[in-house]
Amino acid sequence: MNEKIIKFVQGNEACVEAALYAGLNFFAGYPITPSTEIAETLSARLPQTGGKFVQMEDEIASMCAIIGASLTGNKVMTATSGPGFSLMQEALGYAVMAEIPCVIVNVQRGGPSTGNPTHVSQGDVNQARWGTHGDHAIITLTASNHQDVFSITVDAFNMAETYRTPVILLFDEVIGHMRERLVMPEKGELPLVERLKTSVKRGVDYHPYLPREDGRLPMSDFGGIHRYNVTGLFHDMWGFPSSDPAIVHGLLRHLADKIMNNENSIARYKEYFLEDARTILISYGSSARSALHVVKNRRARGESLGLLELQTLWPFPADIVREKCEDAKCVIVVEMNMGQVLQQVKAAVDNPEKVFLANRIDGVLINPTDIRNIMRLIQGKGV
Amino acid sequence: MAKPKLKEHLINRNWCKGCGICVHFCPKKVLELDSEEKAFAARPQDCIACKLCELRCPDLAIEIITE
């Protein structure tokens, strides 16, 4: 067996390594802290393998450029932070409507507005879900360490191809900038999903927007042998605009169902000591590191504490959360916002009154002592 | 090369919206709008097959067929 390659990298670099592993060959972006290392690294790495990198005039243009590049058959990505993510929302909705695979990395900073560019936050959870207008489903993934950043980034590309949808990677400043060990998976070690191409031959009528029975849409590379139309308007199976109520209804249902019906296969999570846990912490991203520290520490002292670390934030894995928290007396959501995942957990569990929030919203990483102090308050023990 | 000679004005009545551009700019005043506001060749014998009507038609409704 070959020696594994071990790197000591930032989370942003781990994301780049994974994207290249997954087959990324087109990136468009605009500099913004704390995501910029992704663009910088890719500007050097992509052309080494014949891929393309372009720094666009803004985040709107970046999002549009990756959609164009994806249509022609590329695996594509852009990376940004809150303000840039806001600018991308209209084109992101276009990718949802036109069913164009793409990966958008948002390395979160504090917001709203310019906010706290060099500090950590997890304030964009709801923006990832509802940032673009209109009813839609979206996939959003996250991770708490660089090995997981790698595998979840590969997952993001795979899901983008499987469901023909934008996938959002919602990292945070701590994950993006922190350095830690990354063991590079070997080629073939992680499965890769390639674009499902149409088998319809040249000259035969191709229906770009006629889903197969399993909901998947075989694609013809734009600019290739089939000429067709792509639009952000509601459209028929040929891709031409339609406001026929049956077509509008059918397409909207398709866009939502192809993701919501696969909620369980999209769900990624990790669990620690949940079997007998009376108190369950639920966390994700960098705050899950602190939560895990608390859990391990208190377990060593005999407390029945567990951690459910979410890696899929959207579609929210409500069934899994409900099931895992069924027997818990107390559920504490640890996050760095004013309770965005808390709301989801409250809606998911049988008894929302047992769900509490342990958070920080001041741009400082929530640490184990913070969590411990809040737990003592919740348990009525004082600080 | 001899000048092309008119064979036929092919006017698609379903596409013509009766804007009158072809009628107004025809150098030989060949075309007119009928009672339904559709273009037709009232004086085809005067046509010099310059095709300006075909080129200027916003509705792609005119085709000049030459011999």
Place this chain on the structure above:
Amino acid sequence: MAIKDYIRERFFPHMWCPGCGHGIVLNGLIRAVEELGINKNDIVMVSGIGCSSRISGYLDFHTLHTIHGRALPFATGIKMSRPELNLLVPMGDGDALAIGGNHFIHAARRNIDMTAIVMNNRIYGMTGGQYSPLSGYGTLATTAPYTNIDHSFDVVKLAAAAGATFVARSTAYHVQQLTDVIKQAITHKGFSVVEILSQCPTYFGRKNKEGSAVDMMERMKDITTPIGSKAKKENPDLIERGVFVNEDKPEYCSEYNKIIERAMKGN
């Protein structure tokens, strides 16, 4: 091939108003492609939002109908991926120069090989006649009921200053020139801009008492002149028509290929 071989006939008659100049642009564009003999499978048309953007749906090319103002960055992603394809990007005046103004100047600056066609009817038609950045000082619009105090861009000067390597202007009246400059623009390697003055009798014409489509086209004859004409010297207010810029400059995708070569060699 005949004109009908380039269109999606089932969508005709098209949705544009009677006498709309955009139909004439469509007409001239098809002739340009036909005369150049480009295979329609080698053409990608990317449009934005507005009356102008509907042109893509009528043409049997690879057609991408995108979002307002952003056609050029979508086209940039396609062109960089498939540089051998011909990219045509028709835009309205608001689409290209208000919401899309930033993308317009940056695409020009990069000199990426595509043809931007600005169908300038000086109004937002689709939404019902609001003033655009090309309406001009003193015009009337549904959002300028007292008169427009916004000055307009000169598309030709803007494109040239931003670095477009081919810049031309014609009108919906001057159909032969219209076809000719589009042909030159498509053939040009680099970012080319063609401004076509197009009439909107429904909104701009009616609001500004310019009469019918025919009257508006007559006016195009009167207010324009070939570049450097004697008439222009006598009347500086005349709008010049013709090719203003036609120069060679390294093209973006070709330059990026050199980057790939360097990166692969490791320097």
